[in-house]
Amino acid sequence: MQVKIAAAAALLLLNLAAPSWGGEAPGAYNEALKLHRAGKMKEAVAAYDKAIKADPRRAEAFVGRGEAYAKLGQPELAIKDQDEAIKLNPKLAEAYYIRGSAYDEIKQYDRAVKDYDEAIRLNAKHSDAYRQRGSAYYALGQFDNAIKDFGDAIRLDPKDAGAYYQRGLALRRQGKNEPAVQDYTMALKLNPKNAEVYNNRANAYSLLGKYDQALQDYDTALKLEPKNAMIYANRGLVKLRQGKNAEAEKDFAKSFELDPSLKQKLEPVIGAKAAPEK
DSSP states (O other), X not given: OOOTTOOOOOOGGXXXXXXXXXXXXXXXXXXXXXXXXXXXXXXXXXXXXXXXXXXXXXXXXXXXXXXXXXXXXXXXXXXXHHHHHHHHOTTOHHHHHHHHHHHHHTTOHHHHHHHHHHHHHHOXXXXXXXXXXXXXXXXXXXXXXXXXXXXXXXXXXXXXXXXXHHHHHXXXXXXXXXXXXXXXXXXXXXXXXXXXXXXXXXXXXXXXXXXXXXXHHHHHHHHHOTTOHHHHHHHHHHHHHTTOHHHHHHHHXXXXXXXXXXXXXXXXXXXXXXXXXO
16 A cells, blocks of 8 residues: 555665765765755765765665665665665665565565564664554555554654554554544644545545535545545535535536546446435
């Protein structure tokens, strides 16, 4: 499960200097860190290349370049670099964490879990690793394990909006909509500008029969993302349940305008809900 508000890795290597490196390696590595912090990933990769060429024995440079590759959407290269980093220094928790995140990206969730296990073994306070392992468990349908990991992530970092949100998703998959609403609410207190969370809290309210509260959340979500076709569709379904057929039709029309592929998917559902009860 990839969730939009999942946090990026906090590199251990960003706090590491390289005073013992010889030749050009320290300067290239420090330049790579500077570019990495600035979000200039392509330039950072080039600087890591220079650092690795100058001294190919330094695991930290492979860790950094691997994370840069991951942020550039190249998970296979990220995995390759973390493999090398782990060979050089098998005690770098961040190398396992970043490799696990890359496995997540290519949907190899079992391998991701194993890497997160090792990251947590090496650093028991790695809250990101708990959250991301929970995400991998969620993708594997292991919701109890996911909920436990999200709880540990929250214990270590009570301001992690992503962990609250993802735990809410897992709870809803178990039919536990009331506690899911509570977690979504906490996520929104920490990050009130996330339309996805409003949409999912609205979905939970709808399942609880709290249609007015659901509509309020859909309205807020659409203010944040006015071109989100699925939110229009969801709001239309709730209005249909309330018997507001004309308003529902407007929402469905807007949804299909934004995403024509939804029409075929939703028309059977709309027809079933619009049919009179027998």
